[in-house]
Every structure is written in C-alpha cells, then in structure tokens.
Amino acid sequence: MSVRSIGMATRKDLIQVLRPRYLNASRAEKTKILNEFVLLTGFHRKHAIRALNQPPSAKRPVRQRERYYDETVVAELITLWEASDRLCGKRLKALIPILIDAMQRHGHCTFDPLVEQKLLEISAATIDRALAPIRQKINGHGRRRNRSSSVIRRAVPIRTFTDWGNPPPGYFEVDMVEHCGGPKKNGNFVHSLVLTDIASGWTECIALPARNHAYVIRGITQTRKQIPFVMHGIDTDNDSAFMNHEVFAYCKSKELELTRSRAYKKNDQAWVEQKNGSVVRRLVGYGRLLGNDAARALARLYRASRLYINFFQPSFKLKTKHRAGARVYKTYHSPKTPYERLLESPAIDSESKRKLKKQFELLDPVLLLHEIRQAQKKIVQHGTTNLGKKEATSSDDDLKHFLNGLASLWHKGEARPTHRKAPKSPRWWRTRKDPFEHAWPLIDSWLEDDPALNSREIMDKLIEAQPEQFPNDSAMRTLQRRLKARREKEMLNLMNEEN
Numbered sequence: 001m002s003v004r005s006i007g008m009a010t011r012k013d014l015i016q017v018l019r020p021r022y023l024n025a026s027r028a029e030k031t032k033i034l035n036e037f038v039l040l041t042g043f044h045r046k047h048a049i050r051a052l053n054q055p056p057s058a059k060r061p062v063r064q065r066e067r068y069y070d071e072t073v074v075a076e077l078i079t080l081w082e083a084s085d086r087l088c089g090k091r092l093k094a095l096i097p098i099l100i101d102a103m104q105r106h107g108h109c110t111f112d113p114l115v116e117q118k119l120l121e122i123s124a125a126t127i128d129r130a131l132a133p134i135r136q137k138i139n140g141h142g143r144r145r146n147r148s149s150s151v152i153r154r155a156v157p158i159r160t161f162t163d164w165g166n167p168p169p170g171y172f173e174v175d176m177v178e179h180c181g182g183p184k185k186n187g188n189f190v191h192s193l194v195l196t197d198i199a200s201g202w203t204e205c206i207a208l209p210a211r212n213h214a215y216v217i218r219g220i221t222q223t224r225k226q227i228p229f230v231m232h233g234i235d236t237d238n239d240s241a242f243m244n245h246e247v248f249a250y251c252k253s254k255e256l257e258l259t260r261s262r263a264y265k266k267n268d269q270a271w272v273e274q275k276n277g278s279v280v281r282r283l284v285g286y287g288r289l290l291g292n293d294a295a296r297a298l299a300r301l302y303r304a305s306r307l308y309i310n311f312f313q314p315s316f317k318l319k320t321k322h323r324a325g326a327r328v329y330k331t332y333h334s335p336k337t338p339y340e341r342l343l344e345s346p347a348i349d350s351e352s353k354r355k356l357k358k359q360f361e362l363l364d365p366v367l368l369l370h371e372i373r374q375a376q377k378k379i380v381q382h383g384t385t386n387l388g389k390k391e392a393t394s395s396d397d398d399l400k401h402f403l404n405g406l407a408s409l410w411h412k413g414e415a416r417p418t419h420r421k422a423p424k425s426p427r428w429w430r431t432r433k434d435p436f437e438h439a440w441p442l443i444d445s446w447l448e449d450d451p452a453l454n455s456r457e458i459m460d461k462l463i464e465a466q467p468e469q470f471p472n473d474s475a476m477r478t479l480q481r482r483l484k485a486r487r488e489k490e491m492l493n494l495m496n497e498e499n
Contacts, residue, residue, distance in 0.1 A: 100116060170197070172231060172233070176211065189290055190291075194282070202227060204227065220241070285420065348376045366399070373416075377417045435470075
C-alpha cells in the first residue's frame with residue numbers, strides 16, 4: 001500500500017485500533033508499530049506519535065441556539081414578499097419599511113411590535129435564506145443553471161493533448177479565430193474556422209461571415225470535400241458555436257467522433273493553436289474584418305493558400321518530451337510538409353497517394369505565392385490595417401515581374417501586404433524648448449564674420465557672452481546638429497545657384 005492511499009476516516013479508525021496496543025507496548029514494539037503506522041498513513045513521525053499517545057477526546061454536545069427569526073417572522077416576511085410582487089432580498093430589504101407603513105395605514109394588517117422590529121432589522125442575505133425553500137417549491141428545481149450547451153458538454157467526452165497518442169490521418173482539432181482588430185467592440189466580425197489534422201498537420205481554413213453554428217457546419221462540410229483523406233473525428237473547445245445540438249447531431253449523422261478540450265486549457269488543442277499563429281495570423285494579420293465583402297476576400301485568400309501551406313510549408317512535429325526538474329526537454333521529428341507525412345502514412349491507400357503525387361506535380365509554388373500576395377492586397381482594402389491607400393491599390397499582376405523581383409524584395413522590408421505599416425509622417429514639432437531660440441541671431445553674426453568657426457568655438461563664445469543662459473556646454477550636441485543642417489542647406493543653395 002502506497003503512502004496516502006487510505007482515506008481520513010480509515011486513518012481515524014486505524015488510530016483507535018492501534019492506540020491501546022501502542023500505549024501498552026514495550027519500546028521496541030512501539031517503534032515497530034510506529035514504523036508501520038507512518039508507512040500506512042503518510043503522517044510525519046512526530047505527528048504519528050502525538051496521534052497515538054493522545055487519548056480520544058469526548059465529543060462536545062451540540063449547542064442548540066434559539067432562532068432569532070422564528071416561524072412568525074418568516075410567515076410575515078412571506079406576506080411582505082408576496083405583496084412586493086416577489087422581489088429579491090436586496091430590493092425587498094429597502095421596501096420593507098415602506099410596505100409595513102402602507103399596509104398598516106390602509107388597515108390590511110397589523111404587526112406585533114417585536115415582529116415588526118425584527119422585520120426592520122433583517123438583512124438581505126437572511127431574507128434570501130428564509131425565502132429559498134419557498135422559491136424552490138415555486139420554481140421546481142430552483143434557479144436553472146444548466147443550459148443546452150451545458151447538456152451537450154456533458155455528453156461530449158474530454159480529450160487532452162496526451163490522449164491523442166498516434167492517431168491515423170482524419171482526426172482534426174478545430175478552433176476559431178476572430179478578426180476583431182484588437183480590443184473587441186460591438187460588431188459581428190469575420191471569423192476563421194481552422195481545422196488541423198493531428199497525424200499529418202494538414203490544415204484547412206474556412207472564412208466565416210459571423211460566429212454561428214450553421215457556418216461551422218458548412219465549414220466542416222466544405223473541409224470534408226476538400227481534404228484528400230477521410231475525416232474521422234473533430235476535437236473542439238467549449239465554445240457555444242461548437243457545443244450545441246445542431247453540431248452534435250451533424251457529427252452523429254456523419255459518424256464523426258466529437259470530443260472537446262478542458263475549459264481554459266489551450267494546451268489540449270496545441271496542434272490547432274499553433275496553426276492559429278503560423279497560418280492564420282501570418283496570412284491575414286491582425287486587422288479588423290467586417291462584412292460579407294471582407295469574408296469573400298478572406299475566402300479567396302484561403303483558396304489561394306491552402307495548397308501552398310499543405311504542399312510547400314514544412315512544419316515540426318513533437319517526438320518526445322520529458323521533464324528533468326524545472327526544465328522540459330523536447331525532441332522533434334525532421335520538418336516535413338503535410339503532403340509528405342500523408343505519403344508516409346500506412347493509413348492512406350495507394351490510390352489516394354497516387355492522386356496526391358499527381359496534384360503535387362501540377363502545382364507551382366511561385367504562382368501560388370503570387371496568388372496569395374494578390375489576395376492579401378484585397379484583404380487590406382476591406383480591413384483596417386495601417387497600410388496606405390496608394391500601396392494597397394498598387395498591384396503586381398505580372399507573374400514574371402513578380403518572380404524577377406523576389407531576389408530584391410527584401411530591400412522593401414515586409415513582403416506581406418497585410419503586415420505592412422503606413423510610413424509615419426515626419427515630425428515637424430518640437431518636444432523640448434529650443435535652447436538657441438534667442439541666441440541664434442548672435443551665432444549668425446559670428447558665422448558671417450568667420451564662416452570657419454566650429455561648434456566648440458561657438459559654444460565657448462556663448463558661455464562667455466551669455467553665462468546665465470549657457471552655464472556649461474550641455475547643449476553642445478544640439479549646436480552641432482544645427483550647424484550641420486545650416487551648412488548642408490547653404491551647400492544645397494550654392495549648387496542650385498550654379499545650375
């Protein structure tokens with residue numbers, strides 16, 4: 001029997017049995033009894049000694065306390081509650097003085113002075129406790145807490161990250177990404193339904209105009225038609241868009257195994273959570289998408305990107321993981337594309353593999369990437385990213401020109417239109433007071449007399465001429481920048497005059 005393998009009640013019974021033997025035993029026998037007792041209960045040795053030496057304490061008699069709010073007070077309270085149209089305790093507490101005065105004034109009832117005093121003293125919490133049995137009888141089972149989604153959650157089994165093992169292709173983790181552009185405000189935003197196969201990493205993204213179970217069912221149906229293998233099951237989170245009767249009935253009719261993750265445990269859906277960042281956010285960015293036009297633009301992007309992601313984007317897959325103290329060691333398989341993992345899977349039949357190979361030979365990754373960039377520009381036009389209008393409308397429709405520009409594309413910075421930022425306008429205002437605001441006319445006169453003066457010589461003259469304004473040379477760096485800008489402007493003017 002392992003440590004702490006017995007319950008508290010069993011420990012108490014064991015103490016009662018061993019205590020007489022322990023008290024009457026010799027020193028050697030006490031050591032033997034104590035060792036066995038510590039091993040069985042998991043107690044600390046000193047605590048075990050105290051437990052076996054302590055005599056059984058007599059149970060204290062339960063003190064019967066007289067009820068302050070007796071049946072008479074509760075009966076009058078029920079009358080007031082009904083007269084208030086069954087208000088809650090907090091509202092009824094505020095109404096009781098008004099209600100008692102009004103009922104007595106109109107001769108509806110008279111209250112005993114002691115009962116009236118207790119009714120005026122009663123708290124809102126005590127009112128709710130006193131009326132709880134009455135409310136429960138009226139409402140049947142009290143306040144209803146179980147909604148339909150809770151009933152579905154109890155019917156759907158939980159599957160954690162470690163429960164997957166090594167499943168064949170066809171078991172998908174499903175999640176939704178909301179394109180709300182940061183803090184959520186009022187509005188039904190466009191969503192992305194993301195489905196990731198556990199075995200191969202094959203990922204399908206579906207654009208949803210809104211968060212609704214009907215769109216979820218439509219997205220799952222579309223995915224089943226697109227994927228090159230059979231879908232066997234889906235694993236979702238506890239979102240009400242997934243946990244409802246419609247999705248539950250759909251999975252049952254299509255013989256799809258439906259499981260769910262634990263609440264607030266994102267690691268249970270680690271496969272799809274990874275794709276939310278590496279696929280969805282990488283393609284779409286973090287802008288706000290709203291309306292049917294934005295949903296159609298997002299659907300176009302996903303149509304252009306699904307083959308590029310699954311055939312030409314290798315990804316890592318966890319091989320082993322073990323913990324040594326506070327450090328976790330992970331090893332990964334070699335990076336492979338979902339297409340390559342499907343070809344290696346023995347669960348995929350030879351005919352499906354032949355079709356995949358034939359499809360792969362016809363795909364052009366540069367053409368797919370070009371289509372993705374064009375679709376991303378459409379996304380920018382419908383979203384609220386920081387990209388300027390001029391850059392958003394300029395397109396590069398020629399594939400050959402796009403291919404030739406790949407080698408030098410890095411000079412432009414960010415290649416994805418959904419992630420570019422509008423150039424900041426130059427700052428024309430000052431954030432600090434100009435230390436040379438009143439001294440610059442004097443500096444101009446010195447430079448006119450001697451244009452070869454450097455910043456150190458000018459600063460020394462300023463310290464000597466205006467010691468209250470320039471007690472030291474702390475403004476030297478500012479003076480150097482101003483002189484440099486002045487001389488560059490003079491040189492530019494001279495060159496313009498010569499031309």
